Amino acid sequence: xxxxxxxVLAIGNAIIDVIAxxxxxxxxxxxxxxxxxTLIDTDRAVELYDAxxxxxxxxxxxxxxxxxxxxxxxxxxxxxxQVADDQLGAIFAHDIRAGGIDFTVPARAGxxxxxxxxxxxxxxxxxxxxxxxxxxxxxxxxxxxxxxIANAAVLYLEGYLWDPEEPRAAMRKAIEIARxxxxxxxxxPSESFVIERHGDDFRDLIAKGQIDILFxxxxxxxxxxxxxxxxxxxxxxxxxxxxxxxxxSDKGAVAVSNGERAQVPAEPIEKVVDTTxxxxxxxxxxxxxxxxxxxxxxxxxLGAICASEIISHYGxxxxxxxxxxxxxxxx
Amino acid sequence: xxxxxxxVLAIGNAIIDVIAxxxxxxxxxxxxxxxxxTLIDTDRAVELYDAxxxxxxxxxxxxxxxxxxxxxxxxxxxxxxQVADDQLGAIFAHDIRAGGIDFTVPARAGxxxxxxxxxxxxxxxxxxxxxxxxxxxxxxxxxxxxxxIANAAVLYLEGYLWDPEEPRAAMRKAIEIARxxxxxxxxxPSESFVIERHGDDFRDLIAKGQIDILFxxxxxxxxxxxxxxxxxxxxxxxxxxxxxxxxxSDKGAVAVSNGERAQVPAEPIEKVVDTTxxxxxxxxxxxxxxxxxxxxxxxxxLGAICASEIISHYGxxxxxxxxxxxxxxxx
Numbered sequence: 001x002x003x004x005x006x007x008v009l010a011i012g013n014a015i016i017d018v019i020a021x022x023x024x025x026x027x028x029x030x031x032x033x034x035x036x037x038t039l040i041d042t043d044r045a046v047e048l049y050d051a052x053x054x055x056x057x058x059x060x061x062x063x064x065x066x067x068x069x070x071x072x073x074x075x076x077x078x079x080x081x082q083v084a085d086d087q088l089g090a091i092f093a094h095d096i097r098a099g100g101i102d103f104t105v106p107a108r109a110g111x112x113x114x115x116x117x118x119x120x121x122x123x124x125x126x127x128x129x130x131x132x133x134x135x136x137x138x139x140x141x142x143x144x145x146x147x148x149i150a151n152a153a154v155l156y157l158e159g160y161l162w163d164p165e166e167p168r169a170a171m172r173k174a175i176e177i178a179r180x181x182x183x184x185x186x187x188x189p190s191e192s193f194v195i196e197r198h199g200d201d202f203r204d205l206i207a208k209g210q211i212d213i214l215f216x217x218x219x220x221x222x223x224x225x226x227x228x229x230x231x232x233x234x235x236x237x238x239x240x241x242x243x244x245x246x247x248x249s250d251k252g253a254v255a256v257s258n259g260e261r262a263q264v265p266a267e268p269i270e271k272v273v274d275t276t277x278x279x280x281x282x283x284x285x286x287x288x289x290x291x292x293x294x295x296x297x298x299x300x301x302l303g304a305i306c307a308s309e310i311i312s313h314y315g316x317x318x319x320x321x322x323x324x325x326x327x328x329x330x331x
Numbered sequence: 332x333x334x335x336x337x338x339v340l341a342i343g344n345a346i347i348d349v350i351a352x353x354x355x356x357x358x359x360x361x362x363x364x365x366x367x368x369t370l371i372d373t374d375r376a377v378e379l380y381d382a383x384x385x386x387x388x389x390x391x392x393x394x395x396x397x398x399x400x401x402x403x404x405x406x407x408x409x410x411x412x413q414v415a416d417d418q419l420g421a422i423f424a425h426d427i428r429a430g431g432i433d434f435t436v437p438a439r440a441g442x443x444x445x446x447x448x449x450x451x452x453x454x455x456x457x458x459x460x461x462x463x464x465x466x467x468x469x470x471x472x473x474x475x476x477x478x479x480i481a482n483a484a485v486l487y488l489e490g491y492l493w494d495p496e497e498p499r500a501a502m503r504k505a506i507e508i509a510r511x512x513x514x515x516x517x518x519x520p521s522e523s524f525v526i527e528r529h530g531d532d533f534r535d536l537i538a539k540g541q542i543d544i545l546f547x548x549x550x551x552x553x554x555x556x557x558x559x560x561x562x563x564x565x566x567x568x569x570x571x572x573x574x575x576x577x578x579x580s581d582k583g584a585v586a587v588s589n590g591e592r593a594q595v596p597a598e599p600i601e602k603v604v605d606t607t608x609x610x611x612x613x614x615x616x617x618x619x620x621x622x623x624x625x626x627x628x629x630x631x632x633l634g635a636i637c638a639s640e641i642i643s644h645y646g647x648x649x650x651x652x653x654x655x656x657x658x659x660x661x662x
Contacts, residue, residue: 021650054399054426054648057388068385087418087444095385098351113418314650317385319352
């Protein structure tokens, strides 16, 4: 097997985050599911944007955020996702390429426009996401190239994109190519509601040994396994997943691999400003360690460090020089 | 004279800031004028954006930033500026209205697109701005309504917009309306290069007593008066301007009004992240005090406090609840 051209290739939403502060009262008044992610249609997007305060726009998308972190750490990456041929699409494409990430899927002409996520951030730093998927819905299986997938050591997939039909077919195709090429498949279900809709698919992939690295938070683990107890949840699934990584917010993170279990506390930070992207950057830090062959505990610690950078400011793309930030923390 | 509907009406660029970190080396390599503002055409905009790192987008525009600060402090405002009928224009319009600011100029169809400013922020927090004026160039005099201008206690004008012909005509028209209605005119030349091009216009307006409140930094004061010495510069102009306000970066600010002189130090802050908007928010704080009839020194201090908020993060729109921030600092 030749050395892969990429360390990580990700398939995910190509989305612009629209971020504004709000009070808890507004979350209630607007009928938002605090802390969660809700898919919204055009009408609801207009309604919520009208109700939203002055915002900042920054490229987002769960898997794309993870890649941006990996690329900032020097990992060679490629991204597959669908933007529209509009200003927001141009911004997304610029930002992903500016990080040195290969991105070759052509922009899609006509409606719908590039995806956006309206994110309301409450004073406690919690983010409440409302996603208009737009062009992201239309990522065609043809955008997945056999050669590119076979050339990536790790294929990373975002569960959010399992919901719409075309991207799901693209991801299934990518899994087949990656496995046939002897590459690893990493997966995050992204959110409990995705598991509620597609849990059978995910459990089937896991049971068939098609997922090598699984990232989830403790709620997603419970939804996926049907076990409310944390250790029961891990026990239910650890044998079927070579590397299982579970994040627990301020309680840190746990990883289990081939019977070895490691854990780390959350990285201390001065003030949680905006938790958007915490999980995405945790995955970036972990995969950074993983592709460099570091220990389970080291991988977890790198994840916790990267997550701590992202929650100290608005947006899910690093403000700090992430490489220097990690180097300083690791010591 | 009836009570005005607005405390402040501003005419300025309707622009989206595109902000990215960069090293000093890149400033040199790209041939940028560090710390300054340069007008760029489409080709240069494409070239610089290609060379720019992953960015964040946030509404900007000097006078619009000042209004956003004023509105956050509870001041009733209106904005006049030109966006195009595109996604960035919709973002600008949303953000200005989300602050409670009246903005009724219709978006302009067709090319050029909405203005944007590519801002490179170096590790010292200095911003280097490259402005593509786009639709802002085409603000027509017809967008200035007699009734609206006459209904604002203060008309605030941004020098950047004196350069293109149509907006200059719009601003000249607005000055006439405001003076005829017995309202005050506040003006900032925005940047030394604007004074180099249009200094005769500005000196003429000042000599004729058409500017009631003049905001400038010390470099602009020197360019405007031809006096290198700070006090000589103030002496040269103070008699012709009822309220003269000069900012001096980390040396604080000075104001002179009817022979009274006040000064304040810069507000101490932990870390300068990005100086974009420091002058704009200083003007917001000062005008906030001014429309509430506060003393010269109180107005200066409010300016310094608002500037300190904006330079502690990326972007020229407040992240903090500006009203609470000011209340806490003023004590």
